[in-house]
Amino acid sequence: MLVLFALLLSVFFVLPKQSRSLLQNIGKPLAQIVAFPLGALAALDRSLQEAWSGYVALRRVYDENRRLRREIEFLRGQNSELREVATASQRLGALIGFKERTLSQTVAAQIIGRDATNWYRGVVLNKGERDGIRAEMGVITLAGVVGRVVKANASSAVVLLVTDPNNAVTGLIQRTRDEGIVEGTAQGLARMKYIPLLSTVRVGDTVVTSGLTGGFPRGLVIGAITNIEKVEGDLFQSAEIVPEVDFLKLEEVLVITAPRPLDESGPDAGSLPAKPSKKR
């Protein structure tokens, strides 16, 4: 049996691509089967949470509070988008700025679970390949960037949060226009690396997506800089970022299926993002 197990192990290391695709093919129908109990348990979990927080913490006040919080998140996001548009307008002119910032195609999804291990900061969505979700797509809320899809099954997908140390997104400091790489940290925050030494970055600056990596369009809020690290002799400086999204209270997200609109001549082209369309 040990020999068999060793053989199995050696197959994974000798033929990583082939074994991965084989596992993917085996895994898809199995994931479909698991989707039923997963959905049922997620619904149970959601209803338990709603019952608890709704009745115990005065339902009406809670609902109003939640609505207002969402509105604040939406307005924050819009505020940041507006700032971004203003900056882009100064540099490139209004037309190009608007074109770059037009609404992306998104699919709304609910969070039905957390990563199956404690080693990754990830969430499981209730939508998958059947809804057009693929690996490497960006995931956002109205407040900002959440993470990217790393696995997609037929009816579920796994998202790696932007605070996971294995995640990296290209970022842009909104005020100074300096680019860098935003990675998660072990403490559950994010860190922007490779900021040029001559950058005038300061605490409080907002970091947005640069649009260089596939999953995200330019200008989505990642977070605010809270600490800057400059080590003597280093070629770059780095900055600690507190993400704009509250990952503990995530319920619904938007998956960006196309960072640029497919039909740029559509009615929304060139306009500021309103509440994105929710396909359910």
Place this chain on the structure above:
Amino acid sequence: MKQMLYAGLVFGLVPVQTTVLHYASIGGMRPDLCLVTACLVGFLAGEFEGMMLGLALGFMQDLFSAGELWLNMVTKGSIGLLAGLAGRYLANATPVAMLATMLGLSILSGTVFLVSVRTGQGLADAFLAVRSVMLPQAVLDAAVGVGVYWLIVSRGRPDQATQEKTSPLW
């Protein structure tokens, strides 16, 4: 009956792990039910069943985790196998022995994850991961494992299970 139970575990444990287990989390850490199950089955029913169930549970876990598709499968399979070997050679399968086995295997699993997931992020981050993920996880797994083991022992199952250990080592 046993096959039904194993099928139920394979298809039911991961949904529980991902959805409702946060109610049982301590400081954001959830026990790894798949690891505990693979370990218990290996310990009580032998290394073959432990390994097979570990492989299946690990694979299902991989489908709903951000890591590589083989990582949990190989880890949980190994843990089922090692727990089976430990159960075979331990003369007295007391809860203390179970605690030590579970703690050791969880730390071993954590080390595999640490090496494969957190490499290249600096020594300080690795120590932080040991302190904040690996050790609390091991303690939690061992506590849950011993609790379940005690429940099984109190119902008199292990003797029966030990007698069923007929799978050959080689």
